[in-house]
Amino acid sequence: EAGVAQSPRYKIIEKRQSVAFWCNPISGHATLYWYQQILGQGPKLLIQFQNNGVVDDSQLPKDRFSAERLKGVDSTLKIQPAKLEDSAVYLCASSLVASGFYNEQFFGPGTRLTVL
């Protein structure tokens, strides 16, 4: 079974530029998550999708971050304009169903963003 795919793996941009990350979840997984992991910290949930609807985006900085999940499969996360503090690893995860208490999330390899 193929895992969660993410691209690019690395991205370097200058502040005020825009950037987009792509995620392809495991086939059949209804729920998709985007996490931000700043160096030295644990991942922090930015947004959760159930199929193509947003379940939780309470920690997404909506003035600069946006995300979409077209057709309930692939997802893109965009930052515009980027700030220095956005330098982090952006992890995508997916899970089979969004119900039940034990619901393992499968993570992709992440995209490491450096903002100069």
Next chain:
Amino acid sequence: AQKITQTQPGMFVQEKEAVTLDCTYDTSDPSYGLFWYKQPSSGEMIFLIYQGSYDQQNATEGRYSLNFQKARKSANLVISASQLGDSAMYFCAMREGPGNEKLTFGTGTRLTIIP
């Protein structure tokens, strides 16, 4: 207050020894789940073990076991017979309340296995 606290930023352990990674949590919800993930240098998070708040027994998965002490709100990960491949970051995470998929992670512990 921190939801998940991991007080050991780094640990060094001799190969083949057992190691305990500490995790304490804070929640007022009676229904919650605790997870441990491993993050090698490649970056992806690998699920290791899960403990539900109503589980009567401590969870075990191969060389991994979870020392769950509910009254103390601790969920320590025990790795038996450590191997060089166990060197990685380890994160404790919690999900609160039924139907809530959000995971809250601790700051992690970097484990280094010494040959």
